Amino acid sequence: MKKIPQYVALLAYMVFLAFPLVWLLSTALKTPQEMASLDPTWIPRSPTLANFSDAFSEQDLVGAGLRSLVVALASSALTVAVALPASYALARYQGALKRVALGWVLVSQVFPFILIIIPLFMVLRQLDLVNTLPGLVVVHVTFTLPFALWMLQGYVRSVPRELEEAASVDGATRLRAIVSVVAPLLAPGVVATLLFSFISSWNEFLFALVVLKDPDVMTLPLTLVRFTGPEGVSRLGPLAAASLMATIPSLIFFAIIQRRLRSGLMAGAVKG
Template sequence: MRPVATTPAPALALPVGWRSCLARRRIARVGFYGLVVGSLLPIVFPILWMFLSALKPLDELVTIPPSWLPRHPTLRHFRDLLALTNFPIYIWNSTLAACLTAGITVAVATLGAYSLTRFQYRGRQILATFTLLAYMFPPILLAIPLFVVITRLGMADSLLSLALAHISFALPFCLWLMWGYMKSVPMALEEAAMIDGASRMGAFAWVVIPMSLPGIIAIGVLSFLVSWNDYLYALILLTSEGKKTLSLGVSTFIGPMAVEWGLINAAGVVVTLPVIVFFGAVQQFLVQGFGAGAVKE
């Protein structure tokens, strides 16, 4: 029953069976997107579930079957978190430690990387190897002696000590990234500046730093996140409630007897949000870094 002569032959002859071919391709396309969504779901759903749970009132959190979307969304848990717990103190402490870490790491790593790329002296290769090695030292191997020394010096329970520990953890990696970045900043421009009368450090401040800004921002964000995300050093170095960081403070919420799941999920949301924002800002750089240099680290 094929209409043979009724329709004129198309000007551009399509291959026989093109209709089913297109249909098959469409099915393949849908199937492919199904596969993508299906694999992303277990990756992303846990985080999404935290956001949804944070917005549900308590009784809705313990119903079976559970409600998927919050039926009566509420910000109560966020209010309770800020008003009834020490959460605001934790936020402040974490912010302070992370800013200290980021500020000092950026300053030290930028100067160090400049020195390593623009000056000639022996031992640079040794330092390169060592930064790699340092990155692989077990944190627990460093944490135990650091705890002993810092306690004996009477410097425990201080956010500065914590920040210094975080810096030691972030510095090798950041120095490595910055090293790679500064190598790509052409030397001709600073030489030109120096010929025009700028001092070495003047050229560094007015030429090299502006040109390295993307790298500087990236290591700033990275070291901030190292500190923000840390749990081990905070656990070992901090003792008093007033000094606790977010990770340490929130960990006291989730003991085996935890029941305040609304509060806990809300806390998780607040801890995660700045990470997502910051990470979004430097994602491109990081992915490149991971690809090009960071894997070689």
């Protein structure tokens, strides 16, 4: 019974955290008639899935989803391909370059996007890559690279150096040791970094807003924002339905890494 105040507090937190989510779900299940009524309720009176199909017919969600998928796959693969060798070097070698590189990762977090996106935009315009998906991929790679480097070098450091030394005692070259000993142990870290980069790109809005102007090339977040116009409440249902569907990839990602989150990833990143 001593714990009653704590349960009250926990319950209050859960209500605060859950209520917008419940409301989003509730809105997604309501009919247009019910949306128009002046007294909204938590539980839809006649729940419907029509909003989900309407969402597809009102906006090109499939196309936008596919474009988001292509951009996210391309930029996560590129990010990891570029970051992997560098992260190995960062984790295994000492020197001034390492300090500069790690310092850069930290500093890059402080600078506002505007100082990066204006010059990038000017460069992309020179290369005629504005309004194209490759242009957005380039921007996303540069944007995720510092953190991907940081993550991967943490994973490399967790592979004991002794294992590589043992391999070289057995006559393996350094490259052989990396391929046969380090790579298999690094696989979970690479997967985690891939997922992180994928989700960063999938969720990213601002750079897409700057780079993509034409509705035919817009990614999912842009298409979702275009959903709402001057009209009243009638399209809120499909909007809520589309928002829920756009969240699914991120939810899967977090379900996968949920255990690592608590103790591993962030604690390590902060203590680094």
